[in-house]
Amino acid sequence: MIEFFNMGGYAMFVWPSYAISALVLWLNWYLPRNQHRKLLRQLQSRHGSQQQ
Amino acid sequence: MFLWFHKFGSPPHFYRIAGKWIPWLSGLFLVLVTAGLFGGLIAAPPDYQQGDSYRIMFVHVPSAWMSMLVYVAMAVCGIIIMVWRMKLAEIVLISSAPIGASFTFLALVTGSLWGKPMWGTYWVWDARLTSELILLFLYLGIIGLHNAIEDKRVAARAVAILAIVGAVNVPIIHFSVEWWNTLHQGPTVTKFDKPSIYWSMLLPLLLMALSFQVYYVLALFQQCRAELLRRERNSKWVEEL
Amino acid sequence: MTPARKKRLALITLMLAGVTVGVGLALKSLDQNIMFFFTPSEVLSGKAPQDRLFRIGGMVVDGSVNRPGDGLTVKFDLTDNEQRVTVSFAGILPDLFREGQGIIANGKLGSNGEFVAEEVLAKHDENYMPQELADMGIGEEKY
Structure with missing residues (x-):
């Protein structure tokens, strides 16, 4: 197990590579999703106020 | 065929279809990326020269491939915008830009983290690295240009031209390692004779590449849905949601 | 249409x-200008700049690596299978540095024809395989 995390002495290059990839891919998934939800909520409240 | 194309191109239809696909694409991506990571980090043996450091390849190479593939997709959208004036192509083009920029950024950063232990440097100005950096600037330029122009239909055409013209850089990136002396090595998988990589290393690489392609479609659909809503907030189909 | x-x-x-x-x-x-390095043949035929830093690239000749004197300076020959140039370097070599490896050195040509490097980078090849296969000599003929 320790051997796995050590990556043959290259841990400080291998793991940051994977970490930053995961972070950037997550952001690209999360940000538009979040924005989409916000827009939907905005539109809903606007629509609601028009009907009243 | 044309009818299907036309229907798929209509914003409300695309919005609905994309929404339906997202969970399936997410599932497929997770399966592929898990298999790829297992194969790359655990099952594949260390390299005879580079030891375990070569495992950076499993994120670096797919990112680099995607950085070019996304750009080609954007250039194709650019042609569709200029010739057919299709609205959906405008949205796909601009929604692809941040995703492509992210892949390019990842290719550069992971490459740098791979270069330090193996080459002995984080960065050199050789043809491959420089042309990939230019690709990042092209992406940022497209995003910037689109933000700078108020009228989004005009912005789409400006961005389309930039995307088409910038596509010249893609073959330069790919062939840079053959046309010039570079520090970066030549292609492994896409050369014409057999790829010179052991199968237990190649398989996770291809799995990761496939998962990144699925991820692109997934992230693109999400970005497109947000962009569609923003643009068409006053149209009838949005009201009906 | x-x-x-x-x-x-x-x-x-x-x-x-x-x-x-x-x-x-x-x-x-x-x-x-886009060429990242010059080969030993190009350097010896005078194509490389004389008065400023440039890069030379080639394979480290087997058995040519030695550390004369204080042990800090390394000397080795670089070849492109036609000509060879001796390189001297005082510093930390990259992990991949070994005999038979492709190397790029940045520096100047000294008056004695020796290339004095300020930086040495390793250029690895595009082949990836496990150690056992490499030991069997499969790396020699590309598979």
């Missing part, structure tokens, strides 16, 4: 062709 669309497509094709030719010519004229 309507005539208007045909015209726009033709315009785009023309534009792309123009840009391609332009960029191609620009790169052609910059060819020497």
Whole structure:
């Protein structure tokens, strides 16, 4: 197990590579999703106020 | 065929279809990326020269491939915008830009983290690295240009031209390692004779590449849905949601 | 396709062709500047700059690595299978440095014909395989 995390002495290059990839891919998934939800909520409240 | 194309191109239809696909694409991506990571980090043996450091390849190479593939997709959208004036192509083009920029950024950063232990440097100005950096600037330029122009239909055409013209850089990136002396090595998988990589290393690489392609479609659909809503907030189909 | 669309497509094709030719010519004229390194043959035939830093690239000749004197300076020969140039370097070598490895050194040509390097980078090949296979000599003939 320790051997796995050590990556043959290259841990400080291998793991940051994977970490930053995961972070950037997550952001690209999360940000538009979040924005989409916000827009939907905005539109809903606007629509609601028009009907009243 | 044309009818299907036309229907798929209509914003409300695309919005609905994309929404339906997202969970399936997410599932497929997770399966592929898990298999790829297992194969790359655990099952594949260390390299005879580079030891375990070569495992950076499993994120670096797919990112680099995607950085070019996304750009080609954007250039194709650019042609569709200029010739057919299709609205959906405008949205796909601009929604692809941040995703492509992210892949390019990842290719550069992971490459740098791979270069330090193996080459002995984080960065050199050789043809491959420089042309990939230019690709990042092209992406940022497209995003910037689109933000700078108020009228989004005009912005789409400006961005389309930039995307088409910038596509010249893609073959330069790919062939840079053959046309010039570079520090970066030549292609492994896409050369014409057999790829010179052991199968237990190649398989996770291809799995990761496939998962990144699925991820692109997934992230693109999400970005497109947000962009569609923003643009068409006053149209009838949005009201009906 | 309507005539208007045909015209726009033709315009785009023309534009792309123009840009391609332009960029191609620009790169052609910059060819020497884009080259990242010179080979030992090019250096010996005087193609490399004399008065400023440049990079030389080649394979480390088997059995040529030695550490004369204080042990800090390393000397080795670089070859492109035609000519060889001796390189001396005082510093930390990259992990991949070994005999038979492709190396790029940045530095100047000394008066004695020796290349004095300020930086040494390793260029690895595009082959990936496990150690056992490499030991069997499969790496020699590409598979």
